[in-house]
Amino acid sequence: MDTEVDILIIGGGIVGLMCAYKLKKNRPKLEVVLIEKEQYLGDHSTGRNSCVLHSGLYYATNSLKHIHCIEGHKQWLSLSKELDIPINLCGKYIITNKVNDSELDKLYQQAIANNVKDIHYVDSKKIALLKQDLYIEEAIFSKNTGIIDIGDALKKLRYRFEADGGIILTSHQMIDLEIKSKHFKTTIKNKDNTLKISSQVLVNASGLEAINIRKKLNLDDMGNYYAKGNYLKVSPDPKYKKLIYPIPDKDLSNLGIHSTIDFEGRNRFGPSYQLCDDIDYSMKNSCIEEMFKSISSNFKNIEMSMLSLDYCGIRPKVVDQNGLIKKDFIFNTEEFHKIDNYYEFLGIESPGLTAAPSLADLLVQNL
Numbered sequence: 257m258d259t260e261v262d263i264l265i266i267g268g269g270i271v272g273l274m275c276a277y278k279l280k281k282n283r284p285k286l287e288v289v290l291i292e293k294e295q296y297l298g299d300h301s302t303g304r305n306s307c308v309l310h311s312g313l314y315y316a317t318n319s320l321k322h323i324h325c326i327e328g329h330k331q332w333l334s335l336s337k338e339l340d341i342p343i344n345l346c347g348k349y350i351i352t353n354k355v356n357d358s359e360l361d362k363l364y365q366q367a368i369a370n371n372v373k374d375i376h377y378v379d380s381k382k383i384a385l386l387k388q389d390l391y392i393e394e395a396i397f398s399k400n401t402g403i404i405d406i407g408d409a410l411k412k413l414r415y416r417f418e419a420d421g422g423i424i425l426t427s428h429q430m431i432d433l434e435i436k437s438k439h440f441k442t443t444i445k446n447k448d449n450t451l452k453i454s455s456q457v458l459v460n461a462s463g464l465e466a467i468n469i470r471k472k473l474n475l476d477d478m479g480n481y482y483a484k485g486n487y488l489k490v491s492p493d494p495k496y497k498k499l500i501y502p503i504p505d506k507d508l509s510n511l512g513i514h515s516t517i518d519f520e521g522r523n524r525f526g527p528s529y530q531l532c533d534d535i536d537y538s539m540k541n542s543c544i545e546e547m548f549k550s551i552s553s554n555f556k557n558i559e560m561s562m563l564s565l566d567y568c569g570i571r572p573k574v575v576d577q578n579g580l581i582k583k584d585f586i587f588n589t590e591e592f593h594k595i596d597n598y599y600e601f602l603g604i605e606s607p608g609l610t611a612a613p614s615l616a617d618l619l620v621q622n623l
């Protein structure tokens with residue numbers, strides 16, 4: 257027999273979990289179930305990124321990326337206090353080795369247009385100091401950019417959601433989906449069984465699988481492709497205390513191979529940008545040489561022999577029927593796809609981690 261619930265969320269990455277947490281907090285009487293096909297939450301993009309809380313400086317003004325990055329950043333700071341989630345606002349340099357680099361100035365102007373707080377050009381004294389480690393002529397510094405302990409965030413959000421009566425089923429994969437009598441009938445498989453959940457509302461927060469899942473509802477007006485990003489460990493550790501980014505690609509498909517910091521203070525380099533057909537997290541040693549070209553053009557004192565494979569993540573890229581790339585996040589309601597009570601998050605690439613609390617508000621406000 258079907259189990260009946262009010263809301264079923266597919267996907268236990270940060271977007272699905274944040275939606276679950278906020279729904280239960282704002283509408284405590286609703287029965288909310290989240291299913292995740294992996295054994296652990298956050299095993300895909302959410303656990304395979306730079307863990308950077310972005311300030312919102314890159315994105316087209318008033319795009320969803322801009323609006324939700326700024327609001328999401330603000331909300332993470334409150335959540336960090338409320339749930340005791342570690343955040344380190346270490347700050348970030350964006351550097352160039354050109355003098356009077358118009359690309360750097362464009363970024364600075366974009367940041368100002370986006371109302372990004374605490375961003376400034378780095379003075380010449382500081383540039384001289386940075387020259388010890390970097391090929392640098394100019395830089396801007398974003399004081400509000402930092403890192404978040406996403407593993408801890410997932411744990412705390414999950415705990416609160418479950419304490420509020422929400423249900424999370426890990427190792428449960430949605431394998432089929434249909435609409436009958438205005439209800440979503442979702443077939444779910446775990447190791448031993450197949451079960452059916454009937455829900456009034458369905459939320460597709462399945463990240464890399466989101467386009468495939470909407471096809472089960474006969475929505476085939478969008479396609480997707482993937483772009484892999486590799487990360488490298490570096491030893492001995494250069495001990496950079498701040499995030500260091502190059503000028504990004506012009507179309508912002510990639511923010512560029514940067515140095516990140518984790519909560520143990522270790523640096524790593526990444527992510528690269530490489531189109532791929534499948535969700536395959538294997539890494540090839542050949543990427544070290546490719547990435548070294550970019551790393552060694554910005555970072556001094558880094559030898560190729562200091563680099564080794566760490567992990568990789570995959571970005572979901574959405575295209576429309578004409579093959580045009582959708583550059584912004586997509587949040588669709590029935591207004592777009594004409595299916596009542598179905599909500600979908602598509603193309604949630606960077607800065608999706610930062611934006612997640614605010615993206616979840618979109619769902620809560622629309623229900």
Ligand SMILES: Cc1cc2nc3c(=O)[nH]c(=O)nc-3n(C[C@H](O)[C@H](O)[C@H](O)COP(=O)(O)OP(=O)(O)OC[C@H]3O[C@@H](n4cnc5c(N)ncnc54)[C@H](O)[C@@H]3O)c2cc1C
Pocket residue numbers: 266267268269270271272291292293294297298299300301302303304305306307308309310428429430431461462463464465484485486527568569570571601604605606607608609610611
């Ligand atoms: C290389 C890289 C670097 C990034 N760096 C940053 C950064 O520094 N800062 C930032 O803000 N953002 C960053 N991002 C973006 C950020 O990681 C993502 O936007 C965010 O994690 C997306 O979360 P999600 O919940 O949408 O997707 P995911 O984390 O992928 O979660 C989707 C979940 O759905 C599950 N699922 C799929 N199909 C099914 C099914 N049939 N049944 C049940 N469950 C299913 C999957 O197993 C998965 O766990 C980066 C992304 C990448 C790839």
